[in-house]
Each structure stands twice: as structure tokens, then as C-alpha cells.
Amino acid sequence: MYISQIFTKTTKENPAGEVSVNAQLLERGGFVYKNSAGVYTFLPLGWKVAQKITAIIREEMNAIGGQEMFMPALVEKKYLDATGRWDVGVGFKILDKLPVTDSELQVTNFVLGWTHEEVITEMASKFISSYKDLPFSAYQIQTKFRNEPRAKSGLLRGREFMMKDLYSFHTSEEDMLEYYGKVKDAYAKIFERCGLKAYYTVAAGGDFTAENTHEFQVLSEVGEDTIFLCEKCEYAENSEISKLKTGEKCPTRLPDGQECGGDIKEEKSIEVGNIFPLGTKYSDAFNFKFTDEKGGKHSVVMGSYGIGIGRVMGATVEVSHDDKGIIWPDNITPFNVHLVDLTKNGEGKDVYEKLIAKNIEVLYDDRTDKTAGEKFADADLLGCPVRLVVSEKTLKENSVEVKRRAGDEIKLVLIEELERALVR
Amino acid sequence: MYISQIFTKTTKENPAGEVSVNAQLLERGGFVYKNSAGVYTFLPLGWKVAQKITAIIREEMNAIGGQEMFMPALVEKKYLDATGRWDVGVGFKILDKLPVTDSELQVTNFVLGWTHEEVITEMASKFISSYKDLPFSAYQIQTKFRNEPRAKSGLLRGREFMMKDLYSFHTSEEDMLEYYGKVKDAYAKIFERCGLKAYYTVAAGGDFTAENTHEFQVLSEVGEDTIFLCEKCEYAENSEISKLKTGEKCPTRLPDGQECGGDIKEEKSIEVGNIFPLGTKYSDAFNFKFTDEKGGKHSVVMGSYGIGIGRVMGATVEVSHDDKGIIWPDNITPFNVHLVDLTKNGEGKDVYEKLIAKNIEVLYDDRTDKTAGEKFADADLLGCPVRLVVSEKTLKENSVEVKRRAGDEIKLVLIEELERALVR
Incomplete structure (x- = not known):
């Protein structure tokens, strides 16, 4: 893609009021735009990462048999009444008519879905009745809403956020534990x-279940969680339940x-995923039973499993950046290669087209109104894993300058050997 | 995919209270589930179609330069105040705190996005300032919410629905008109x-613009719109603005x-897409101007363009079904092939695996507790373009029975020639 065609622009200044690094760098790079506190647009570059x-x-959910589906954000009262969660504070309730005067306000029977245990359990109960139908698992990648009084830390805690939720x-x-x-x-x-190092951590039950649950925690000073972690075997416990102490x-x-x-x-840490054994809490609420081989009836046993997509993105930036910008891991970078063209007449275009033809994703800085310094600064800020530079000087030697975002070494590589050099 | 592994099931009975064919067939087939009036889950089969x-x-939006992004559903008052659309009736407002008593209800500054002209215009104004930055277009595929008093007709008119919205x-x-x-x-x-025959139709301005707009209309008796259509040149006008009459x-x-x-x-018809010239209505509301080559300032000229994903799916079912079920067009079918196994020992599995190896999407009816009649009925209901039948009898001749969903002819085809027969 040509940088000149992307409608967003980078900025040098940190956005006002943002203290977390992920918010600063993602907004400066034009990956996201903050529409309201805790409410972000994923701009074209950020959407590529997402x-x-x-x-x-x-891929990984399908590999363990998860069936993809898509549930609504409007969740009716009948669902949450069954489990007593209609009035949970994080739920955004919805008004039915125009607020002409306060006394006329009328609440609908809908809350914005902040989780979907009830919805999927009720639906599953309509289809599943026999042990032959079990086990199964289904998931969605969908927008969740939570009335967070302290929406903060960029993509780490939002009022609207994209989540993958799997239910089994x-x-x-x-069988559930297997x-x-x-x-x-x-x-x-x-x-x-x-590209994240995430520690499997024993955690408390929370709203969803009385039993212990597990979290995946990424170490970071901006994290809201505290974990006690063994440096040797990597066993970890959330401080909420841990009896361990530093130095033990x-x-x-x-x-x-x-x-x-x-x-x-x-350690301070960011929770990027969690898994919950739910037992029969939700199936009992919806009288969801199966018949066994002998005709006996039993409650279905459930589990639920979440990953925050924006939070993975935000956590990645928190742990993978330097003072110049983001350093994207290879698998979630918006582009594999950032190609800086310093020639007067756009001669880098040939290199761009050669790489594109090899299915390499290239962000091509074709701008003629920017200095070399400005272009290098943008390459560092945007954080693609490899920076290539084409100039009149490199072209004299049929070469391109290659530099990894995470390193300092600059190599001159023949254009005909470029693909091999990039794959390595 | 094995039918036995899909967690949904088909039903013979039409769902209570659904009069439209798309709602009946999509619910009976397990494509969608109605959670509330105008609020549907896309179940695994329906999600594949979506x-x-x-x-x-x-693909088509990218081909005309559209940059994909993702805007929030929570739209703050500041956006809609700029155009006077904060109090438009279709907007679902959101409550801030628990409704302990009616007098304590407090409205937040958020409405659920029912369209995104304001949000994208305000963002674009932050990045775009020169004629050099124009033109550009950006789109999203995202959930919209509208407080429809008469949510009805299955996927044709929902309170929550998925939409592609492009803005230029x-x-x-x-330049806009080009x-x-x-x-x-x-x-x-x-x-x-x-697989839809959609007529390009001149329509009224509506909420978005004072000028004439254009709609894509699919002829159907259940459609809410009426158009006047020329049978010869296919010119069409929405009855809201048309001066034409039948017989003219x-x-x-x-x-x-x-x-x-x-x-x-x-003709009665279903609107599946629309395109709007917006002029400078939204850019003026946000004081969004560009500088021309001589330094003069002008308002940016805009267009907006929508397609309802669920509505395309619902309209397809309305126009492509018979009394036995859906007839999916080749490009949006959940599976290319529905393979019915009538052997006692699941011998159809070899055929399934051969087809899968050729990247053909196969729904494999491996169930042993269903009669041949039940399996054929499900194949007709689910509507994959091609039905294959494997039985002890066909296998004796190393063959498979092939029948197109839309036709009556049944052919016996050698397994080794099956791939060619399917591609044709």
C-alpha cells in the first residue's frame, strides 16, 4: 500500500491526556482514534493488526473444534433475569423513547451484551438434549460493552471492545476439564x-463462577493486575487469591x-485472556439437561473462555516498543515491510512491485514532500519488522538498504536477493 | 463438516409467529436464531453465509480503493449534535446508572450508532487538509442499531443488523459523481x-441528503418498497418520488x-443497498475544508454507500427457495456440496475426504439415526447447490448420485470423475 493513499497521518505529539504508551503510540501512528473515553475507532492500519x-x-479455535457464530449485542432481560445478572452494574441499559422530560424516560428490556453465557446457554438448550449431542463448543468474535467508570489505559480497558468468547x-x-x-x-x-509472553495464572472466581479460574497475564508496569510468579517453573497466581510472597x-x-x-x-501484569470452568451454574438457570445412555437426566457442564482483541494489541505495544515507536511482532504487523523511497522520481516503485508480486505486504513510503528524516521517523513509529531504503545511491549498486526494526544493523542487499533476505 | 458435529438441528415446523419465508426457512434450517423481535443470532451455518x-x-470495496476500518457502536452526543441528529427516533439512547427508581434514570451522552457519517467526517477532518489528500474512501462492516417500532420480516428489518457502510x-x-x-x-x-438480480432505482433523499439518491432493489412480494420498473431498459424509480404509472x-x-x-x-421490492450523494452537509457541520492549489478553502464533498449483509441474505432466501427449502446461489452457499451417506458403515467418508482434499466445501450427513427421507429433506431445506448421495448401491458402481438443488435430474457419476462433474 502507498502511504500517500492512506487517509490517516502520523503525528509527533502525544495525544492530550493519554498517559499509557499504547494509547500514545497507537494514536500517533494512526492505528486508532479515540472517539470518547474508552471508545476507539480502529483506523485502517490498526484494523489490519486487529x-x-x-x-x-x-485458526486456533477452529483447530479445537470451535464453531464460529455471531450473537447479538442487544441482550434481552429474559436472559439475564434467569441468572440474576440483569442489574449488574457494567451493563449499559437502553432507553425506549426520546427523553422529552426525565419523567418520561422508559427503559427497554435490553442491555448491551457484556458477556454471552446466558444467550448461548438458552439457545443450546433448544438444540441439545442427548449425550450424543455433546460435547461441543462455539465461539464468536464480537463487540462487547461495559459501563466502566474508569475507562483508561488506551486499548487496555474500554467501554466498547472486541472480544473472542468461546463456550463449551x-x-x-x-470431559469439561479435558x-x-x-x-x-x-x-x-x-x-x-x-508474539506475547503470557503466563498461565491461577485466579479467583469473579462474577462468572465460584471456582478458581485461570488467566493469561503479560508482565507490564501499566497492568492493573498483580501476580506472584516463579522465575524458574513459571507458576503464577493472581494476588487476589495468592498466599505467596516476594522472596519466598x-x-x-x-x-x-x-x-x-x-x-x-x-509483578504487575495485563490480563489478555481468561478461562472459566462454569460448572452447571448457567445450564441450571435455563434447566438445560441432557439424557444419558440409560435415560437419566443431568445438567450440562460448561466452560467459557475469553480473549480481548484490542487488549492483545494494546499489551503488545506496551511490551514491544522503544522511544521511537512500536515494534510489531512478525505475525501481527500491519505490513511485513516498510519501504522508504528516497529517490527523486519514485524509483522505489519497481522494488515495491517485485515484493508485492511475491505476496509480501509492503507499506510503500512514496511521499515526495517529506524529508528522509521524517520518513525514517514514521518507519520507526509505525513499527513494521523490516525497513527497506531505496535511494539513487543504493540503486547504483542494484541494492536496497535493509534494517530490522528491532536491531541497529544496516545491510546493503542486492534487489535480486531481497526476497531471500526477508524470509530469513 | 460433519452434520453430526454441528450443534444446531433442523426442524420441520415453522417457528411461531414468523410469516416471512426467510425467517421460516432460515430458522428451520438452523441458520439463524431469533433472540428477540428484530434481534437474531447468526448460528454456524448462517454465519458461513454471512x-x-x-x-x-x-473484495469489491477494496477494488475501488476503499480502506477498511472499524468505528464504534457507541456514538457520543457531540457527533450528532453537530448535525441535529441526536434526537432522531431510531437512535437507541443509553442509560448511565441502574434504574433504581424512574426518577433516578440518567441518560448518557451515547446513542447506539445507526449510521456513521458524523463519526467519520469528524475523524477525516483531523487528517485531511489539502486537495492532495483527496479523494479517498473508507468503509467498515459493523453492527448497526435502530429502534424499529415494527421489526419484522426476519432478516429484512431488524433492530440490530450488520451493515457495510462506505464513505467517500x-x-x-x-469527482464525487465519478x-x-x-x-x-x-x-x-x-x-x-x-446471485441477486438487483435493479438500480432512483429514490428520494431521506434523512441523509436532500438530493435524489439511488437504491438497489430486489423484486419480491414481501418487500416494503414499491418501484416502477421498465421491463425493457430496466429503468426504475421508487414510488416515493415516481410520477410513472403502470401501463405507461x-x-x-x-x-x-x-x-x-x-x-x-x-413491483414490490426489497432494498438491499443504497448510495447517497451527501454534498457538503456533513463536512459543513464539522467545518471540514480542504485547501486548493491556490490556497483557497472549500468544503469537502461527500458520498455514502450502504449494503445490509443480513438483508442480502434474507432477500436471497425470499427470491431463491421452493416449498422444500432454500436454494443457495453458488457464491454464498454455506457449503458447495451436501453429501448424504446412506451406507450402513459410513462408507461415504472416503468421498468426503477426497472432495475436502480438492478444497471443495462439503457438508457431510454422517448421521446413522436418520432415515434417507429425513436426510433428503434436510438437504433440500439447507439448500446447498449440489446434493451427492452415496449408498451401497452407488458404491458397487464406484459412483455417486449427483443432483442439483435447483433441478430434478439425478445422474450417476464415477467417483473419479466427480470433481470435474462438480466444477462444470
Whole structure:
């Protein structure tokens, strides 16, 4: 894509009132636009990143049998009444008529969906009645809404945000826990593919379940969570439930029967995903039972599993940047290559077209009204993994300058060897 | 995909209270689930159709330079105040706190986005200032909300629905109209690829603009619109503005200078897309101006262009079904092939795997607890373009029975020649 054709522009100045690095860099780069507190537009560059994250999530959810669907944001009272969650504070209620005067205000029977356990459980109960229909799992990638009094930290805590939510349904706790393990592994793959180091962390039950749940936590000073983490075996507990303390030795029993003994450290962290054993809380609320092989009836056992797409994007920027800008991991970068053209007559175009023909995604800085310094600054800010520079000087040697965003080394590579150099 | 693994099931009975064919067949097939009046879930089969429609739309929008992005559903008052649209009735307002008593109800500054002209105009004004930045166009595929007092007709008129909305920005009316023509052509391609015959129709201005606009209308008795259509040249006008009458001769001036003279007929129709010249209404509201080559300042000229994804799906079912079920067009079918296995031991699996290996999408009816009649009925209801039947009898001849959903002819085709037979 030609930079001159993208309608957004970069800015040097940090946006007013934004203290978190992800908000600063993503807004400066034109990845997102803050429409209201906690409410963002994904601009074309940011949408490319979001789509790469969702593509990775889709692949891994499909690989464990998740069936993709799409539930509504308007969630009717009948759903949340069944579990007593109609009046939970994070739910945005909706008005039915124009507020001519305050006394005429009338609430509809709808809340903006902040989670979808009730909706999917009620639907599943209409289709599933036998043990033969179980287990199954279904997911969606959809916008959630939460009335956050303290929307902050850019994409890390919004009032409107995109989420992948997977729900699984089973004949037994044991079967659910087996699938729970598969989701855990799928999540580990997702975060690894996104370039994030996420720690599997034991956490409290929260609104959804009384049992312990698990979170995936990325270490970051701006995180709202605190975890106690063993440096050796990577066992982690959320401070909300942890009895561990900094400086203690890790009591985790290793496969060989010995205690791990690693050093426990306290860390701030960002929750990028969570998995919940739900038991029969929701199935009981909707009288959702299955018939076993002998005709007996039992409540369906459930699990639910979430990943915040914007939060993955925001957390990535928090942990992968320098003072010049973002450093995108290879798999979620908006473009593989940022091609800076310093020639007077746009001679970089040939290189651009050669790379495009090889299915390499290229952001081509074709602008003629910017200095070399401005172009380099934008390449650093936008953070594509590889920067190429074409100039009259490099073209004399049929070459292109290659620099990785994360490194300092600059190499001159022959154009005909460029593809190989990029793949390596 | 194995039918036994899809969590939804088909039903023989029409859903209570649904009179429109699209709602009946889509619910009976397990494509959608009605959560509330005008609020639907896209179940796995329906989501596949929706994703095929959006993929076609994306390709055609990208082909005319549209930059994909994603705007929020929470639209703040500041946007709609600028154009006086804050109190438009279709907007769902949002409450800020729990409705403990009516007198405590407090409206937030947010409405659920029912269109996004204001949001994109304000954002564009932050990035665009020179004629050099124009023209450009950007679009999103996103959920819209409208407080419809008469949500009805299944997917044809919902309170929550998925929409593609494209917006274009220009230095002049002339440039806008040139792009308007490109969008018209792109829309014609989209509907053709989706298998819909849509008539380009002159329509009234409506809420968005005072000028004439254009709609794409699909003829159907359940449509809410009425158009006057020339059978010969296909010129069409919405009855809201038309002075034509049934039985009149078409006054359209043809390229050769003659009047068309075709017969005008009155038809009911479904609006599946619309395109609006917006002039400078929105740019003026946000003081969005560009500087020309001589330093003069002018208002940016805009257009907006919408397609309802669910409505395309619903209209398709309305015009492409018989008394047994849906007949999906090739490009938006959930699966290319519906493979019915009538063998006792699941011997159709080999055929399934051969087709899958050739990247043919197959819905494989592997169920052992259903009769042949039930399986055929489901194949007709679900409506994949081709039905294959494997039985002990066909396998004796190394063959598969092939029948097109839209036809009656049943052919026996050798398994080794099956791929060729399907592509034809």
C-alpha cells in the first residue's frame, strides 16, 4: 500500500491526556482514534493488526473444534433475569423513547451484551438434549460493552471492545476439564503466535463462577493486575487469591516429586485472556439437561473462555516498543515491510512491485514532500519488522538498504536477493 | 463438516409467529436464531453465509480503493449534535446508572450508532487538509442499531443488523459523481456475485441528503418498497418520488436519442443497498475544508454507500427457495456440496475426504439415526447447490448420485470423475 493513499497521518505529539504508551503510540501512528473515553475507532492500519490477531484466534479455535457464530449485542432481560445478572452494574441499559422530560424516560428490556453465557446457554438448550449431542463448543468474535467508570489505559480497558468468547458444553466435569486443557494449549499458541509472553495464572472466581479460574497475564508496569510468579517453573497466581510472597521459594511440586524452589517475584501484569470452568451454574438457570445412555437426566457442564482483541494489541505495544515507536511482532504487523523511497522520481516503485508480486505486504513510503528524516521517523513509529531504503545511491549498486526494526544493523542487499533476505 | 458435529438441528415446523419465508426457512434450517423481535443470532451455518457475503463485499470495496476500518457502536452526543441528529427516533439512547427508581434514570451522552457519517467526517477532518489528500474512501462492516417500532420480516428489518457502510470524500461534486459511478458498478458486481438480480432505482433523499439518491432493489412480494420498473431498459424509480404509472410507456432517453417505450410495471421490492450523494452537509457541520492549489478553502464533498449483509441474505432466501427449502446461489452457499451417506458403515467418508482434499466445501450427513427421507429433506431445506448421495448401491458402481438443488435430474457419476462433474 502507498502511504500517500492512506487517509490517516502520523503525528509527533502525544495525544492530550493519554498517559499509557499504547494509547500514545497507537494514536500517533494512526492505528486508532479515540472517539470518547474508552471508545476507539480502529483506523485502517490498526484494523489490519486487529484482523491478523482475529485470524490467528480463528485458526486456533477452529483447530479445537470451535464453531464460529455471531450473537447479538442487544441482550434481552429474559436472559439475564434467569441468572440474576440483569442489574449488574457494567451493563449499559437502553432507553425506549426520546427523553422529552426525565419523567418520561422508559427503559427497554435490553442491555448491551457484556458477556454471552446466558444467550448461548438458552439457545443450546433448544438444540441439545442427548449425550450424543455433546460435547461441543462455539465461539464468536464480537463487540462487547461495559459501563466502566474508569475507562483508561488506551486499548487496555474500554467501554466498547472486541472480544473472542468461546463456550463449551459437556456431559461431565471430567470431559469439561479435558477440553479446558485443550483451550489452555490453544491460548498458549495464540499468544505465542501474536508474539506475547503470557503466563498461565491461577485466579479467583469473579462474577462468572465460584471456582478458581485461570488467566493469561503479560508482565507490564501499566497492568492493573498483580501476580506472584516463579522465575524458574513459571507458576503464577493472581494476588487476589495468592498466599505467596516476594522472596519466598516456589512450593510447586514438579513432575519428579521435588519442590520447584524457584524465587517468587511480584509483578504487575495485563490480563489478555481468561478461562472459566462454569460448572452447571448457567445450564441450571435455563434447566438445560441432557439424557444419558440409560435415560437419566443431568445438567450440562460448561466452560467459557475469553480473549480481548484490542487488549492483545494494546499489551503488545506496551511490551514491544522503544522511544521511537512500536515494534510489531512478525505475525501481527500491519505490513511485513516498510519501504522508504528516497529517490527523486519514485524509483522505489519497481522494488515495491517485485515484493508485492511475491505476496509480501509492503507499506510503500512514496511521499515526495517529506524529508528522509521524517520518513525514517514514521518507519520507526509505525513499527513494521523490516525497513527497506531505496535511494539513487543504493540503486547504483542494484541494492536496497535493509534494517530490522528491532536491531541497529544496516545491510546493503542486492534487489535480486531481497526476497531471500526477508524470509530469513 | 460433519452434520453430526454441528450443534444446531433442523426442524420441520415453522417457528411461531414468523410469516416471512426467510425467517421460516432460515430458522428451520438452523441458520439463524431469533433472540428477540428484530434481534437474531447468526448460528454456524448462517454465519458461513454471512462471511461469504462480506468477503465478496470486501473484495469489491477494496477494488475501488476503499480502506477498511472499524468505528464504534457507541456514538457520543457531540457527533450528532453537530448535525441535529441526536434526537432522531431510531437512535437507541443509553442509560448511565441502574434504574433504581424512574426518577433516578440518567441518560448518557451515547446513542447506539445507526449510521456513521458524523463519526467519520469528524475523524477525516483531523487528517485531511489539502486537495492532495483527496479523494479517498473508507468503509467498515459493523453492527448497526435502530429502534424499529415494527421489526419484522426476519432478516429484512431488524433492530440490530450488520451493515457495510462506505464513505467517500472529494474536492468537487464532479469527482464525487465519478466515484459514485464506480460504487454503482461495484454494487452491481456484488449483487450479481451474490446471485441477486438487483435493479438500480432512483429514490428520494431521506434523512441523509436532500438530493435524489439511488437504491438497489430486489423484486419480491414481501418487500416494503414499491418501484416502477421498465421491463425493457430496466429503468426504475421508487414510488416515493415516481410520477410513472403502470401501463405507461418508459420515457427514458436511450443512447440513440429515442425514447425507450418499454412497459412500466409496478413491483414490490426489497432494498438491499443504497448510495447517497451527501454534498457538503456533513463536512459543513464539522467545518471540514480542504485547501486548493491556490490556497483557497472549500468544503469537502461527500458520498455514502450502504449494503445490509443480513438483508442480502434474507432477500436471497425470499427470491431463491421452493416449498422444500432454500436454494443457495453458488457464491454464498454455506457449503458447495451436501453429501448424504446412506451406507450402513459410513462408507461415504472416503468421498468426503477426497472432495475436502480438492478444497471443495462439503457438508457431510454422517448421521446413522436418520432415515434417507429425513436426510433428503434436510438437504433440500439447507439448500446447498449440489446434493451427492452415496449408498451401497452407488458404491458397487464406484459412483455417486449427483443432483442439483435447483433441478430434478439425478445422474450417476464415477467417483473419479466427480470433481470435474462438480466444477462444470
